[in-house]
Amino acid sequence: MPNLYKQADSNSRKTWFLLIFFLLFIVGLGWIFSYLLEDVLFLAIASVLAIFQVIVGLFYSDKIIILMNNAQEIEKKDNPGLYRIVENLCITAGLPIPKIYISNEEQPNAFTTGRNKENAIVVVTQGLLDKLDRRELEGVIAHELAHIGNRDVFLASLVVILVSVVSILSRTFLRFGNFRGKRENKNNSGGILVLLGFVGALLAPLVAFLIRMSISRKREFLADADGALLTRDPQGLADALKKISSDSSPMKRLDSSTAHLYFSNPFKGNNISKLFITHPPVEERIKALESI
Secondary structure (H helix, E strand, O other): OOOHHHHHHHHHHHHHHHHHHHHHHHHHHHHHHHHHHOOOOHHHHHHHHHHHHHHHHHHHHHHHHHHHEEEEEOOOOOOHHHHHHHHHHHHOOOOOOEEEEOOOOOOOEEEEEEEEHHEEEEEHHHHHHHHOHHHHHHHHHHHHHHHOOOOOHHHHHHHHHHHHHHHHHHHHHHHHHHHHHHHHHHHHHHOOOHHHHHHHHHHHHHHHHHHHHHHHHHHHHOOOOOHHHHOOOHHHHHHHHHHHHOOOOOOOOOHHHHHHHOOOOOOOOOHHOOOOOOOOHHHHHHHHHHOO
């Protein structure tokens, strides 16, 4: 157990370093584009767009995500059993009780969203309620509450927004670079600019995706550790992982931009799923939990 939690603390520190690097990467990308195109406009666009997207993302991302997943809010009278599990675990964790939503999906899964502890939302699928026993369900809910307690909701929302900013900047640079290259075809600078435009457009979103994937994977290990600590039952969470990973039910409504929010990788049953793996291997998560 000590080794697992020591690693969890290390993952938390590394995540903050990655986030700082991500912010510097976006500003640096804007500066490079401005320098190559000899136009300070790109640096201004990068800064303004990042700030605007962050503000919009932090205040409205939860509403957008809920609409994307077609989840419905419930009250205690709608599902007393689920509500009591969330309520009891929140009391133990010292957290405010979040809003609870149910998504009409057969695949057993769950995720959290929201700005902070006071505005958090826990979403579970109907498949999770139907296919897991109480002990396993408590493990999954504890994992999601751990995300709230660790402020993962804020980080996940922010990273999604920053990734979109990088993609927008790279696409814009490619267009301007191609346009400027055609205008400057009398010398080699135009061709070099076009080449850099293609390289930037291809690599920037890839780097952004890799950083998002790294943050998400590290956060899953940390949430597993904290969730097991909260329930005092790591095997319950491990059993939930085994059951969920073996279920082949596909998601009816799913977007790759929100895949990293889920308890388990939601892409199943097709080869393209490997392109959107934002979670650590289930075997590694189970091994870490069973080693406690």
